[in-house]
Amino acid sequence: xxxxxxxxxxxxxxxxxEERQAELSEVAGEISATADRILGERYGDTQAFARSEAAKSxxxxxxxxxxxxxxxxxxxGLRMMAVADRRGRLVAARAVDRxxxxxxxxxxxxxxxxxxxxxxxxxxxxxxxxxxTFVEDLxxxxxxxxxxxxxxxxxxxxxxxxxxxxxxxxxxAWTSRFDFRVVQDLTDRLEEALRGRGLSSARLLLVSxxxxxxxxxxxxxxxxxxxDDTPILQRALRPGAAGAAETAAPDGGEGAVLLAYHRxxxxxxxxxxxxxxxxxxxxxxxxxxxxxxxxxxxxxxxVIAAVMVTLALLISAAIMRRLRAYSAFAGRVxxxxxxxxxxxxxxxxxxxxxxxxxxxxxxxxxx
Numbered sequence: 001x002x003x004x005x006x007x008x009x010x011x012x013x014x015x016x017x018e019e020r021q022a023e024l025s026e027v028a029g030e031i032s033a034t035a036d037r038i039l040g041e042r043y044g045d046t047q048a049f050a051r052s053e054a055a056k057s058x059x060x061x062x063x064x065x066x067x068x069x070x071x072x073x074x075x076x077g078l079r080m081m082a083v084a085d086r087r088g089r090l091v092a093a094r095a096v097d098r099x100x101x102x103x104x105x106x107x108x109x110x111x112x113x114x115x116x117x118x119x120x121x122x123x124x125x126x127x128x129x130x131x132x133t134f135v136e137d138l139x140x141x142x143x144x145x146x147x148x149x150x151x152x153x154x155x156x157x158x159x160x161x162x163x164x165x166x167x168x169x170x171x172x173a174w175t176s177r178f179d180f181r182v183v184q185d186l187t188d189r190l191e192e193a194l195r196g197r198g199l200s201s202a203r204l205l206l207v208s209x210x211x212x213x214x215x216x217x218x219x220x221x222x223x224x225x226x227x228d229d230t231p232i233l234q235r236a237l238r239p240g241a242a243g244a245a246e247t248a249a250p251d252g253g254e255g256a257v258l259l260a261y262h263r264x265x266x267x268x269x270x271x272x273x274x275x276x277x278x279x280x281x282x283x284x285x286x287x288x289x290x291x292x293x294x295x296x297x298x299x300x301x302x303v304i305a306a307v308m309v310t311l312a313l314l315i316s317a318a319i320m321r322r323l324r325a326y327s328a329f330a331g332r333v334x335x336x337x338x339x340x341x342x343x344x345x346x347x348x349x350x351x352x353x354x355x356x357x358x359x360x361x362x363x364x365x366x367x
Contacts, residue, residue: 017258017283021244023199024260024279027190029242031204031277032262035183038077040267042159042178043133049081050161050174058085058163058172060092060110079156079179080106080144083163085172086124088115095149098181105148112146119160123173134160137273138180138214155180157273180214187277188217194279201282205250209274211237221251228252236261236276246283256283322350329357338365 049055060083082093095106114120121127122134136158144154156177163172187204194202206215211227227233232247236259244260257280266272325342332340338361344354 017246020199020258020281021260023194023197024202024258024281025242025244025262027194027204028260028262028277028279031183031187031190031206032264032275034186035275036264036267036270036272038182039157039178039273040270042077042157042176043135043270044268046133046159046161046174046176047131049176050163055083055163055174056165056171058083058091077178077182078176080141080147080149080177082109082114082143082147082175083172084114084120084123084175086170088113088117088120088124090114091172093147095144095147097149098152103147103149109147114143117143119158119175120173123160123162124170128160128162132161132269134158135270135273136160137208141177144177153181184215187215191217194281199281199285201285203251203280205278205280207237207276207278209237209276214275216251220253232259232261236278237263237274239263239274240265241276249280250278257281258283322346326357329361333361333364338362 078096080093080095083091085091090109090112093106093109093112095103097103119134119136128134138155138157141154141156141158144156156179158175158177160173160175162170163174165171183206187206191202191204194204204217205213207213207227211229211233213221213223213225213227215223221227227250230248230250232245233250235241235243235245241261241263244258246256247259249255249257250259260279261276263276264272264274329340329342340361341358342354344351344358346354
């Protein structure tokens with residue numbers, strides 16, 4: 001029974017591992033797909049903005065709106081939008097704070113020199129083909145700070161498209177900045193959801209294509225730190241990677257973990273940034289019910305073994321007492337005492353044997 005219990009606990013542990021890996025993989029894939037979808041939408045939105053008549057007019061009017069920031073709508077998730085003329089000076093700019101409220105000082109950015117910015121150089125340098133958007137991976141956005149919107153985390157993803165007139169001549173550039181906090185909020189919400197479903201030690205990490213930490217809800221490891229270049233991380237960072245494994249904690253923590261990973265695949269024309277979501281749970285925590293089953297099985301096995309040993313000792317003692325009685329009877333008969341008798345109680349077989357022995361003694365006496 002103990003062997004069966006041990007095998008059962010191992011099967012339960014394997015089943016739990018599979019179930020937890022499936023849950024972690026599902027969440028990792030959901031974050032990756034959602035981030036790709038949102039970034040893909042911003043990729044296309046920026047092209048639409050740059051092709052609009054308002055943009056071609058280079059009029060710093062109300063066409064630069066960020067209403068509804070992070071709450072749906074055309075500009076959901078954008079931290080800043082700006083238009084520069086072909087000389088590298090801002091024509092108009094709008095920015096919002098953490099709560100999506102307009103930053104008044106951003107409107108004063110008209111005339112600001114941006115010719116030294118990478119996005120502007122890409123726009124005027126012919127590096128952006130028609131139908132494409134120039135994408136800048138996550139970074140601290142210094143233009144936000146120059147516009148007075150630099151409080152707190154300024155990490156954004158940049159999208160830039162040249163503005164061209166009806167003859168196809170470049171007359172300016174439209175740039176949008178996606179607020180990385182949108183992805184952070186999504187990651188944190190899903191981590192809480194995992195813990196609410198019983199994965200109490202679940203953690204979600206978002207890392208760049210180079211294995212640099214972009215976000216960890218509890219700040220471990222810190223954003224900007226590089227994870228150890230382990231074989232499992234190398235596998236997780238490969239294009240199209242998606243899977244799960246038992247491995248050491250990717251953040252250098254103690255103990256083994258279940259790790260699920262999903263690398264960004266992009267959305268439509270947006271090919272993705274190569275971000276990878278790592279979802280982990282402590283292996284000991286994940287298999288705790290199986291471990292408890294194993295301990296209960298061992299305990300039950302020990303109790304059963306103790307009972308069996310006790311019963312065996314009692315039965316053995318009873319048999320030995322009866323054998324000693326038969327031995328004493330045989331000794332007395334051998335010594336000539338034909339009046340000797342043995343007890344005739346007990347099991348039917350013992351009563352039958354005792355009766356035959358007593359009959360034998362009685363017959364000998366009558367000879």
